[in-house]
Amino acid sequence: MKTFLLTSFLISITYSQFLKPTQITQFCGIQEYLLPDIYYVQGSASTIVEPTQAIITLNIEVKKFQAQETLSQLAIISDKAIKAIKEQSSSDIKIQTNDFQIQPYTEFDYTVDPAKLIFKGFKANNQLTIETLNINEVGKIIDIAVKNGVETVGGVSFDISKEQKRRIKDVLIEDAIEDARHTADVILKQMNMKIISVKSVALNDVYSYDQMGILQQSVTVGYIIGPIDQ
Known part of the structure; x- marks a missing residue:
């Protein structure tokens, strides 16, 4: 018994x-x-960071009747533009070729009635992505590219290096956790409760760097809480 x-x-x-x-x-x-269930509080932190690198997207397009001729011309223009940019740029740059496409293209023939589509040849596209650590050279790089056969500028974006992001992110995580702790202390005091220990910390998907230069991070912290007089 x-x-x-x-x-x-x-x-x-x-x-x-x-x-x-x-x-x-x-x-x-x-x-x-x-003890009560885990008490979750969200904290956040942000900072303004000056960009240290620029990413330029250039588009090269070639139209020729024969596929081989189209590809050859595209390669010539791409090589010429890349060589000129590397030679005339005063800073270290990275150039990547991607998004290559070739396809037949047609146009409407309006000289006949009714108008009909006719085969005009092949169209090939190539995209160049250029990364430079000298953001003051963006305009110069674009000028060089256009003079050497590049027809379209896809866009320009500014960013910071991965190493910088990693260092700043570590600091923001610490600040966000401190922000969550402060919020929890203020709220729990009004409830005559206190934090006993930290149960969990989760990083939220709000870590980003936008074009305004704002880097931010948020976290959700789970606390074990109890009465103040315990």
Whole structure:
């Protein structure tokens, strides 16, 4: 009989850890206060960072009747533009070729009635992505590219290096956690509660760097809390 009571007591204590926080267990005249569920608070931090690199997207397009001629002309223009940019740029740059496409193209012939589509040859496209650490050379690089056969500028964006992002992110995470702790302390004080320990920290998908130069990070911190007078 004693063994049965001891086993029942251990089962009761183990089970009590999973009961709702508003419940109080009582066994043999002893009351046990259960800590509330995890209290989650979101914190955030941000900073303004000056860009240190520029990314330029250039598009090269060639139209010729024969596919081989189209490809050859596209390669000539691409090589010429890349060589000129590398030679005339005063800073270290990275150039990547991507998004290559070739396809037949047609145009409407309006000299006949009704107008009809006729085969005009092949159209090939090539995209150059240029990364430069000298943001003051963006205009110069575009001028060089246009003079050497590039027809379209796809866009220009500014950013910071991966190493900078990593360092700044570490600081922002610490600041965001501190922000969450401050918010939790203020709110819990009004509830006559306090933080006992940190249960979890989750990084939210709000880490970003936008064109305004704002780098931000948010976190969600889970706290184990209890009464202030405990």
